[in-house]
Amino acid sequence: MAAAPQRHAGVKPSRLEEARAQFARYKEDVKERGKPFYPYAMFHDTVMSLVVVSVIVGLAAIWKWTSYGPHHDGTHQGLLGPEYTAPADPGTTSFVPRPDWYFYFLFYLLRIFKWPESVFLGTVGVPTICLILLFALPFIDVRRERRLLHRPVAVVAAALTILSMAVLTWKGATAKEALASEVIADVPNWVKAEKLPQNAVPGARLFATAGCTACHTYLGTGSSNLGAPDLTQIGTRNLGIDFQIRHLKCPSCVVPGSPMPKFESLGEERLRQLAIFLEASKGKQ
Amino acid sequence: MAYRRPPTKAQLRRQRMEALVNYPLDWLEERSGLVGGVRYFLFRKVPGDVNWMQTLGSAALTAFIVQAVTGVILAMYYKPTPNEAYRSIQNITDHVTLGWLVRGMHRWGASVFIILMFLHMGRVFLFGAYKYPRELNWIVGVLILVLGMMEGFTGYLLPWDQTAYWATVVGINLNGTAPFLGPFIAQFLRAGQEIGADTLTRFYSLHMMLIPGGIIALIGLHLYLVVRLGVTSPPWSKEAAGMALADEEPQPLRPGLTRPVPRGIAAARPEAGGSK
Numbered sequence: 326m327a328a329a330p331q332r333h334a335g336v337k338p339s340r341l342e343e344a345r346a347q348f349a350r351y352k353e354d355v356k357e358r359g360k361p362f363y364p365y366a367m368f369h370d371t372v373m374s375l376v377v378v379s380v381i382v383g384l385a386a387i388w389k390w391t392s393y394g395p396h397h398d399g400t401h402q403g404l405l406g407p408e409y410t411a412p413a414d415p416g417t418t419s420f421v422p423r424p425d426w427y428f429y430f431l432f433y434l435l436r437i438f439k440w441p442e443s444v445f446l447g448t449v450g451v452p453t454i455c456l457i458l459l460f461a462l463p464f465i466d467v468r469r470e471r472r473l474l475h476r477p478v479a480v481v482a483a484a485l486t487i488l489s490m491a492v493l494t495w496k497g498a499t500a501k502e503a504l505a506s507e508v509i510a511d512v513p514n515w516v517k518a519e520k521l522p523q524n525a526v527p528g529a530r531l532f533a534t535a536g537c538t539a540c541h542t543y544l545g546t547g548s549s550n551l552g553a554p555d556l557t558q559i560g561t562r563n564l565g566i567d568f569q570i571r572h573l574k575c576p577s578c579v580v581p582g583s584p585m586p587k588f589e590s591l592g593e594e595r596l597r598q599l600a601i602f603l604e605a606s607k608g609k610q
Numbered sequence: 611m612a613y614r615r616p617p618t619k620a621q622l623r624r625q626r627m628e629a630l631v632n633y634p635l636d637w638l639e640e641r642s643g644l645v646g647g648v649r650y651f652l653f654r655k656v657p658g659d660v661n662w663m664q665t666l667g668s669a670a671l672t673a674f675i676v677q678a679v680t681g682v683i684l685a686m687y688y689k690p691t692p693n694e695a696y697r698s699i700q701n702i703t704d705h706v707t708l709g710w711l712v713r714g715m716h717r718w719g720a721s722v723f724i725i726l727m728f729l730h731m732g733r734v735f736l737f738g739a740y741k742y743p744r745e746l747n748w749i750v751g752v753l754i755l756v757l758g759m760m761e762g763f764t765g766y767l768l769p770w771d772q773t774a775y776w777a778t779v780v781g782i783n784l785n786g787t788a789p790f791l792g793p794f795i796a797q798f799l800r801a802g803q804e805i806g807a808d809t810l811t812r813f814y815s816l817h818m819m820l821i822p823g824g825i826i827a828l829i830g831l832h833l834y835l836v837v838r839l840g841v842t843s844p845p846w847s848k849e850a851a852g853m854a855l856a857d858e859e860p861q862p863l864r865p866g867l868t869r870p871v872p873r874g875i876a877a878a879r880p881e882a883g884g885s886k
Contacts (some may be wrong), residue, residue: 344742354849355840359655366656366664366841373665374672381676381722385714397701399710405718406709408703412696413775415805422776425762427724435784449788459752460734463745471738471845481734551780577786577793584783587778587804 344469403587416590421539421548430490445582462495501548508533511546518544519557520610521602528602533596535588536600544609553585558608569600639692650837657843663733664841670726671829673719677761678826680716681818693806695770708790720762727755739842747835754828763819769808778813779805804880 337348342581360366384405392408393400399408406536424432431452458465466479473480517522521529532538538547543554564572568579573596576585588596617625640643689698689705702709731751734740740748767778782805786796801808843849 335619341742348743351843352840355657355843358658358849360658361653362656363652367652369660369662369665370668373662373669377669377672377722377726378676379688381715381719382711384718384722386715388718389710393677398700406727409696409699409769410620412774413692413770413772422780423720423773424777424781425766427721427762428781445787445789445792448672448784449792456752456756460749463740463742463748466738468742469741473736476738479738480737483732487732517680536736560618561877577783580870581788582789582792584780584787586779586783 337576340467340469347469422551426494426498430493433493433497433500433550438552444552444584448584508538508546510542515544518609520607521605525602527606528598528600528605531591531599532602535591535595535599537599540585543606551584556603556606558606560604560606564604565606566597566600569603570596572592573599617882637656640840654837654840656841657847657849659843659847659849660841661844663737666726666730666733667836670723670730673723674727674825674829676715678718678822680712680719681822683712684716685725685818688814690768690811692770692810695768695810698767699771720765724762726760727751727758731755737842738844743841744835747832747839748831750828754825754832757825757828761817761821763812764821767810767813768817775805778809 357428380461387405388405389410390397390404391403392399392401393403400410401407426446434447435444436447436450438444466476468476470476510534512526515529532543537556539541540553541547542557544557570593572579573587573591574589575587576583588599591599635645684702687698687709694779699713702713704710706712734748734751763778763781766781767774782796782799785799786792790796799809799812801812834876
């Protein structure tokens, strides 16, 4: 072994020098006292992998056997949800959009921001900032300390991150959904409460069944899962029938940045009914 | 020189057998060095006190392999057109032998893969294993996580049922709200003005070729860095490999190092401490 260079008296080694020295010590220690990956660590890895595959097979089996309904298909709501829902139909808009569970935390973020002015903060702003922080972590936390009790900031940050993601996921999972069959029952109440004219009633029924209430609320009915605005008194803004129709056909063309889907497939006639209903909605009378 | 007995017939036979078995390995080793590489991978040293939590990375790899294998099988039966997609999914689920198992494993393997990646990331965070010299491997890991989430997003559309369709409509619209780039991202994902046949084939291609290709390449890089830099020992480790900081008391210097050797180790291995 080469002669030991003595530490320079009074000169503190730089952070990088310390880290290099520590890593060299780590390498040497592992070489001298470590154990070979095979069979020791590999045994643990193999056991864990078998557990993972068993869990996946188990989930597949539960999914299959609890969602196989009386009609001999997989549309039955089992413990883990149906194996498939009805075929995709761009024409029926009465479906509640729902992502896979691991996107719930993103999905729920949307409710925290106002549409449409600041919705991009929820859709891309906050996630992008979080992602940049995640990438930058090794350059933010440059201390060599690894023991948890000596890293209070890191521990608190981790705990807060886990907590907020868990809360957002839970909120997203339990967010109220509006079923068209229940919403339609409220239409007479709307007519009474808002004193809607007769020609607005077909639009109101359409509003209840065409999926609008999957994202919007109206007199407390409907779901605000995605944080879309309440439409109880949208008519007081006097946007005009033509604007409403144009907006329904292509929301992002009229309100840049709006994440609302296009409802062009409803057809001119029904879009006009919807527009009349929206314009007649002046809030509780 | 001492007299050497000539080998017996049995010994000769044994030698010939060994040569026969070793021949393909030697052939491969001479031309590629792969045998040595595998041997290095298997017999490299890891810290003596590695923890069960450190199996989460290989568990995530296992989940990814499950996704790859079941995905290839699903691709044999799945037809990525709006007219056929739903029926082919029904066919796989209800009629193809063990099709329900393959699809179920793919569907739920995705969730398991995502969970394991998050747990693995949490473990790396708690162990402080992203610190020098493993910063690059942290970045590679985060990239794999992002690509894994993108796999989830693109795969969700493929059954072409109502859930798939409407979640993707909203998902694409949400991407579209990004400032400046949003409309281009949305346009790229939709492959047109409306979600339709081109969107489906685009998602299919991204889901089974581009993104998995990226994940496989990044996993290769990830593993290379793990082997090159070594496995971290737990932060509570008493060995020098895991020691975060030396004790406060002045310690004898170890040759070539600027930091004192921890007391326990210097005592256990006197040759390591002090200058010779």
